[in-house]
Amino acid sequence: MKRKICIVLTVRGNYAKMKSIMREIKNHSNCELQLVVGGAVILHKFGNPVNIIEADGFEISEMVHFLVEGGKPITMAKSTGLAVVELSTVFENLRPDIVMAIADRFEALAVAVAASYMNIPVAHLEGGELSGSIDESIRHAITKLSHIHFVATQKSKERVIKMGEDPQNVYVVGSPTIDLIRDLNLDLDFDVFEKYGGVGAFISVTKNNYIVVSQHPVTTEYEQAGEQIQETLHAINDINMPTLWLWPNMDAGTDEISKGIRKFREKYQPSHIHFFKNFAFEDYAKLINNAAVLVGNTSSGIRESAYLGVPVVNIGTRQNYRERGENVIDVGYNKDEIKEAIKKQIAHGKYSSNHLYGDGHAGEKIAEILSTCKISVQKRLMY
Amino acid sequence: MKRKICIVLTVRGNYAKMKSIMREIKNHSNCELQLVVGGAVILHKFGNPVNIIEADGFEISEMVHFLVEGGKPITMAKSTGLAVVELSTVFENLRPDIVMAIADRFEALAVAVAASYMNIPVAHLEGGELSGSIDESIRHAITKLSHIHFVATQKSKERVIKMGEDPQNVYVVGSPTIDLIRDLNLDLDFDVFEKYGGVGAFISVTKNNYIVVSQHPVTTEYEQAGEQIQETLHAINDINMPTLWLWPNMDAGTDEISKGIRKFREKYQPSHIHFFKNFAFEDYAKLINNAAVLVGNTSSGIRESAYLGVPVVNIGTRQNYRERGENVIDVGYNKDEIKEAIKKQIAHGKYSSNHLYGDGHAGEKIAEILSTCKISVQKRLMY
Amino acid sequence: MKRKICIVLTVRGNYAKMKSIMREIKNHSNCELQLVVGGAVILHKFGNPVNIIEADGFEISEMVHFLVEGGKPITMAKSTGLAVVELSTVFENLRPDIVMAIADRFEALAVAVAASYMNIPVAHLEGGELSGSIDESIRHAITKLSHIHFVATQKSKERVIKMGEDPQNVYVVGSPTIDLIRDLNLDLDFDVFEKYGGVGAFISVTKNNYIVVSQHPVTTEYEQAGEQIQETLHAINDINMPTLWLWPNMDAGTDEISKGIRKFREKYQPSHIHFFKNFAFEDYAKLINNAAVLVGNTSSGIRESAYLGVPVVNIGTRQNYRERGENVIDVGYNKDEIKEAIKKQIAHGKYSSNHLYGDGHAGEKIAEILSTCKISVQKRLMY
Amino acid sequence: MKRKICIVLTVRGNYAKMKSIMREIKNHSNCELQLVVGGAVILHKFGNPVNIIEADGFEISEMVHFLVEGGKPITMAKSTGLAVVELSTVFENLRPDIVMAIADRFEALAVAVAASYMNIPVAHLEGGELSGSIDESIRHAITKLSHIHFVATQKSKERVIKMGEDPQNVYVVGSPTIDLIRDLNLDLDFDVFEKYGGVGAFISVTKNNYIVVSQHPVTTEYEQAGEQIQETLHAINDINMPTLWLWPNMDAGTDEISKGIRKFREKYQPSHIHFFKNFAFEDYAKLINNAAVLVGNTSSGIRESAYLGVPVVNIGTRQNYRERGENVIDVGYNKDEIKEAIKKQIAHGKYSSNHLYGDGHAGEKIAEILSTCKISVQKRLMY
Incomplete structure (x- = not known):
């Protein structure tokens, strides 16, 4: 049996x-x-x-x-x-x-x-x-x-x-996500706009010229989720590089984040940000592997990015206490801190691979x- | 505030x-x-x-x-x-x-x-x-x-x-139940049949002449609950002393136990067992304090009985691994084991008080x- | 397809x-x-x-x-x-x-x-x-x-x-229940106690010498369910004929009826009533077909009993307004009314078959x- | 009391x-x-x-x-x-x-x-x-x-x-909504964009120069909701007048409509449509009262519009069989039918008030x- x-x-x-x-x-x-x-x-x-x-x-x-x-x-x-x-x-x-x-x-x-x-x-x-x-x-x-x-x-x-x-x-x-990455050709071999649509500005995306953002609500701070996302939005707006932005997971606070992003879009109509709902994991791995920096609080900034050596700006408390590689800079919910860390990571470029997560x-x-x-x-x- | x-x-x-x-x-x-x-x-x-x-x-x-x-x-x-x-x-x-x-x-x-x-x-x-x-x-x-x-x-x-x-x-x-016992007059100062009704034989209950039974289903063994209760029922039937029996808690297996008890009653019409749904805790404390022995798998056999020094026959796995005093004899789901332990405890009589649980x-x-x-x-x- | x-x-x-x-x-x-x-x-x-x-x-x-x-x-x-x-x-x-x-x-x-x-x-x-x-x-x-x-x-x-x-x-x-009755041998050809167990007195049941009772709670009167059943219990107790009593359906009021019955049993220990949980419909049809009278508020008193010509005492409001044959006497929740109607129906005996329900x-x-x-x-x- | x-x-x-x-x-x-x-x-x-x-x-x-x-x-x-x-x-x-x-x-x-x-x-x-x-x-x-x-x-x-x-x-x-309209000043005395935000094109809205659209999913046709909304979107796009568009109610099919609208917006970026989530009813009444035509399948096209005399193009089956005034033209889920009816209603202008609904x-x-x-x-x- x-x-x-x-x-x-x-x-x-x-x-x-x-x-x-x-x-x-x-x-x-x-x-x-x-x-x-x-x-x-x-x-x-x-x-x-x-x-x-x-x-x-x-x-x-x-x-x-x-x-x-x-x-x-x-x-x-x-x-x-x-x-x-x-x-x-x-x-x-x-x-x-x-x-x-x-x-x-x-x-x-x-x-x-x-x-x-x-x-x-x-x-x-x-x-x-x-x-x-x-x-x-x-x-x-x-x-x-x-x-x-x-x-x-x-x-x-x-x-x-x-x-x-x-x-x-x-x-x-x-970490079983590393399995998916291991044998993958990690080049940017697809057109993200054609494949995933999304909404927002039509931007040019090439190796190392763009940022990926993925920031989820922290359930114990869900009432601040709306304000927290503003700091990231303004930091990214100031940096003014092509940016691929992922919508948050559903969770207490998701609506606040979604609303914050929508309002920001209506007000600033940023010409360098494109928003996506979802990627196949393999495509996501390619996107972060070729990004200048990954920004937000996704666990992929801690795990897969360690293996891939992606420079990461990790915001806030969501990944607190998780073991991390040398590729991560931690910052608070603060526009200026976020901006500075992004600049530092872009300047540094790729880190070497770390098998901490498998x-x-x-x-x-x-x-x-x-x-x-x-x-x-x-x-x-x-x- | x-x-x-x-x-x-x-x-x-x-x-x-x-x-x-x-x-x-x-x-x-x-x-x-x-x-x-x-x-x-x-x-x-x-x-x-x-x-x-x-x-x-x-x-x-x-x-x-x-x-x-x-x-x-x-x-x-x-x-x-x-x-x-x-x-x-x-x-x-x-x-x-x-x-x-x-x-x-x-x-x-x-x-x-x-x-x-x-x-x-x-x-x-x-x-x-x-x-x-x-x-x-x-x-x-x-x-x-x-x-x-x-x-x-x-x-x-x-x-x-x-x-x-x-x-x-x-x-x-x-254990906060000990609080209730501490200042209580623990004599048998009420008529349990008058106060609680219950069903079954009308029996005489005096200090040390009766048994209290309280056996609940074990959720991981719920399919055996019906058979398990039979062993206890037959042991008590053989002992043939006045017995106050409490219905089980609701849980996976409760229906099996209830059914087992009902069938047993119909078949044997035991003339020395009376069944109760519920006691105020204070009355329950008095009842076990004056019982010759407490039989079953209730946690009160482990906690309150330690403080009161009640002789206890603990059946099966439900109280496994719980710290216990010298007043407890553990037995399996087996009529003969249960009978023997009951006799031993009746012969021993009250134990001295143990503050293990408060x-x-x-x-x-x-x-x-x-x-x-x-x-x-x-x-x-x-x- | x-x-x-x-x-x-x-x-x-x-x-x-x-x-x-x-x-x-x-x-x-x-x-x-x-x-x-x-x-x-x-x-x-x-x-x-x-x-x-x-x-x-x-x-x-x-x-x-x-x-x-x-x-x-x-x-x-x-x-x-x-x-x-x-x-x-x-x-x-x-x-x-x-x-x-x-x-x-x-x-x-x-x-x-x-x-x-x-x-x-x-x-x-x-x-x-x-x-x-x-x-x-x-x-x-x-x-x-x-x-x-x-x-x-x-x-x-x-x-x-x-x-x-x-x-x-x-x-x-x-009514599709009539289908089941149509080709059935409706004689009392089984031992109801052997087949269904049940609880209560061991009584003799032969053609026309017994009563069947089936009374369910009325959901809009569920708070009176306990009192209502008392009237029926006492009427049946007074009549003192062998009686087969069916437990009620689950519904608002069921617990009151069950409790009422249990208390009555404990108190009066009636020697002519036996209680059952459930019958196969075919056996139920045989039982009411051979009963002296069917008492309660079950819809079978209105439908199947019309086809079978069973004398029925219908209690209370549960079957109000349902089309009925001449075999039904309607009474209130009143011990004396119930008794009188039972006697009348026993005296009358079987009615002729009515195809009102199919x-x-x-x-x-x-x-x-x-x-x-x-x-x-x-x-x-x-x- | x-x-x-x-x-x-x-x-x-x-x-x-x-x-x-x-x-x-x-x-x-x-x-x-x-x-x-x-x-x-x-x-x-x-x-x-x-x-x-x-x-x-x-x-x-x-x-x-x-x-x-x-x-x-x-x-x-x-x-x-x-x-x-x-x-x-x-x-x-x-x-x-x-x-x-x-x-x-x-x-x-x-x-x-x-x-x-x-x-x-x-x-x-x-x-x-x-x-x-x-x-x-x-x-x-x-x-x-x-x-x-x-x-x-x-x-x-x-x-x-x-x-x-x-x-x-x-x-x-x-209809109690007529109560709200009765004593209201029905002029366009507020700035809908300032008060309600919304998303989409910034358009000029003055008496009789704009369309209001409100189309909800029909639950028995929810699988077609996505296609149905396309017809309306293309009709409105062709008409090319300033349009205030309300998001649909939540219901089976809402997601299809929302998705249809979002995709349309991304693809056509219509410069004459603005989308809103919600209006206070009074403001909504003013908006439809001054609209050239109300398009969709909202019940307000049948009730309030009768009282107000608003020209209505009612699409599909959602309002079938509801009593209606002479102000309504019914059409199918068909871009051309919708367009033609809109033109006809704009040409006709306001109807006289009808107290059919109170x-x-x-x-x-x-x-x-x-x-x-x-x-x-x-x-x-x-x-």
Whole structure:
């Protein structure tokens, strides 16, 4: 009997994280992939990433709708509750042997709750990291509900074990997004405007002449999200280089950021910024690999950029405490600080590659472990 | 401004745990009590404990209905999801400064999720304990979502700190149920049949001549719950002493236990067993204090019985790994083992009092700490 | 392509109503049966009727859990809301061509809402009847959401058309439970205690020497449900004939009735009453066919009893305004009225058969119509 | 005791409908207004209309979050289910004497279900109308759950009575939006760009020189919503007059329309169209009163425009069967038809006022009736 491994994707970033894992599970002789998509992955306004996933040859097992509109803490809570209600039905229908919970988003906890309450073993990806914000609490709570732990770094492993998990169930596999980058031709070999449309100015984009911006709301500071984005917008406006700007993830504070960006656009009509909803991860990797600098608070500035050596300006608290390479300059929500750091990074240029977050074989390792590992539903604190 | 402390009671056992805390918060000059009741606390079939609570002078702020019928893992998950949906509205209405999450039941996690996602600090009671079953995972997951920790024992404190919580926020206060017992006249000074009705044989109950049974389903073994209860029923039937039997908590497996008991009653019509839905905690303390032996898997066999020196036969895995006094004999789900242990305990009689789970001042300590402690919503793993 | 007909059973009475329809759909060359079970049909405490359904050879497509515990109007509303949430997922998974909504229970409206909102045609069984209570409103609201109407009587057809439905879509088919009775040997050819267990006194049951009682809560009078049942209990106690008593349906007021019955049993320990959770419809038909009198407020007293000529004492408002045969005596919630009517009916004995509710071919007619009828999702008031 | 009248606003158009009613209830000596807001009324992306409501002096009693993201039939159903779950809590907290259900949106049925199931009388506004789409079914289903009916026209009254409602409970009051228009100075006395911002071209707007467009998705045709809006966009582009364009309501199909508009804007960058999220109703009335023509499928083209004599081009099926004045030209989803009709209406100019939908005193009449009418929770079909 093949082991049925259920993966739940709820936000576009999940797909890049899981793609190599999904591929390896699908191709593994002792595993069967069950793919559930929901949340932002099936919403137009986030670019309907499910289309890309299906185009890549993955079959969807079930769709779940659980996002309650509002983008506020109360709706984040309600969405999570509704996700547990919906996912329990999905797990009843699919009867997986293992469910994977990804990282630290609010709905990832819903995945872990529904599965563990139904006595289905949970495998958690990217436990043991530090970040700040409510994600920090969610990530560790998922660890305590999970039975198997796939962590990115040795330090993360140590933290997961310190939290009382059985060392036999904690595996350092690196960050699976590095898998996607490893064999990729990282040249700018496509026309981003033709392929992705987007809105805003029509700009020229060539190696090292442009900036990429990706800034998400910090859920514990969601009321400041609107002001925070203004600092970045004005900094980028002053720098006045061609800029590719990604819309934020859905989260408490998303509406404030979206509104802030829209108002800014209407008022300043910036002639050097183009906005995008979504990129295939591979294209995103090419774009940041060839950018003069990556600005914002995306985790890709910490992980993939370490591997690629991309100069990064990391803004605010969202990536606090995450292990980082020498390619990152940290700044506050302050236009001048941001500007200065951008200039410094442009002047520095590319850094050398750092394998802090893996060597590009995470997917293979994970599929192999999932196909063979011993699993006990009953957990026990190891002290 | 008084601090608004919100307590959510969802099962009859919660009330005994929280009563001294509620009283101290209500009477504290810098605190305001917000009392939310829901789940089994407002159900007829569990004796509608809310009536006792109101009779004791506590005012109900809001009621929440979230229990999805079924008593299976999937409905336990759905109930938890619905509880998050409902409690987020409650917290939006009440705007508490601190929410208390109690111990380790499935809906306790819903309390912690709803509050922490809404940036409301969570104070957790009874973290750091070991127990087995899904409760074990739930308890530690709540710890990771909580900001203040009130633990019963020094060992629990050490575990909570090892899990990465800030030692400054972990307080050993003992078990608050001991507070209720401390000043109580523990004689059998009431007629249990007159006061509580119940169903079954009319038996004579005097000091040391009777047994108390309280056995709940173990959620990870819920499919065996029906068989497990048979062993206990037959053991008690063979012993043939007057027995006061408490119906189980609602949980995955409750229906199996209830059905098992009902069938047994119909078939054997035991002339020495009387069944009860609910006792006020104080009356329950008197009943176990004067019992020849307490049988089952209730946590009161571990905690209150240690303080009272009650001889206990603890069945199965539900209290695994919980620190216990010398008053407890552990047995498996086996009629003969159970019978033998009961006889041994009856022969031994009362044990001396053990303060392992507190000295009876937990409520005061907790109210005082809640009224003054510094709180930061942002958590951080302490390593 | 076969038409996929989805039937949702949520309470034990649904199965008897739908059994001949389900059988005919299953056997029809142009139809495929999709069977969804949920609510009380999958609960232990209502006898888990799903087991009977599967034993009869029907395959379950999906299970839905939506009943929120409480038995109060607010939980009836919440259960309905949750049913819409759950059923929309089921319909998305099954993609039926037609969904059947049954009669007038609170969750039947959830079936009609979920399907009609998802542009799936709804076929309604038993529209156009009058009954009183919230069922009255629910039934007609379902009519307004439905596209095809299968009614029991000519008068019901007239009412549905008056409400503005297209006469082309209204079909008089009779009551499908009559189908089950038509070819049945209606003798008392089984031992009800051996087959169904139940609880209570062990009594002798032979043709015409016993009473059957079936009394459900009236949702608009749910607060009186406890008192109402007392009148019936005392009347039956006084009559002192062997009595087979059926537990009530789940509904606002169920807990009050259950509690009333339990208390009565404890107090009076009646030696001539035996209580049952559930009968296969066929056995139930045999039991009422041979009873001296059927007492309560079940619709079977109005429909099947007309066909069978069973003497009926109908209590209270639940069957108000429903067309009835000469076999029914209506009484209030009053012990003396009930007693007197019971005596009168016992004295009268069997009535002659009345085809007011059909001739026993409803299932065939419905399956044939569903397999061929033209369906437009867009409705229009016909005036 | 004042009667507590609960009004639930879930979409911006609700406020204009209810404003005069809310004002009259608030000022009535025997009524107390309970105002619940939710859905699109509290969402940024629909302009957060709650701010306008509070600025007008109305106090919010409770907020409800129930919209599940997706804009598809399945999420419309789920949103409705979640609305019932949420509103039942609201009604439990507020304990209204009467709840008002407005017109025919999907969540209006949730209001009627939650209230009627909880035995709270429902007053329905705008029953008895004909429209096409699922709204048609929803409206009549609400009628069957409602106890008091406030209809706009004599014909609507006849239909409601034909559906079996008690004539004593059906009141012709006209359309309450006419109340708001009656005493208004209808000149263009404000700068729409300054007051409302919006996005798009900066255009000159003077009496009769501009077009207003408002086109919503038709839920039964939601998959065509994207194509349908293209026809209108191209027609308006060809006409090339200054145009004020309103974003659509949230509904199945909204995302398609929004996407269609955004793509069109990016591709054609039309220099004569400006897009708006929301207007205060009074300003909207001024804008259509001075427009050369109103284009789309908004009900204001049928009701308010009749009173104001605004030339209207009504597109598609959304307003089918609604009584209309001579000021309306109906066309299909066809660029050329739309263009021709726009030209014809511009050539014709203003029509004379038609009181088909009321005389401007609806609010007073409704408040007076609600304060005094006899109410029975038990309904009965009147034939």
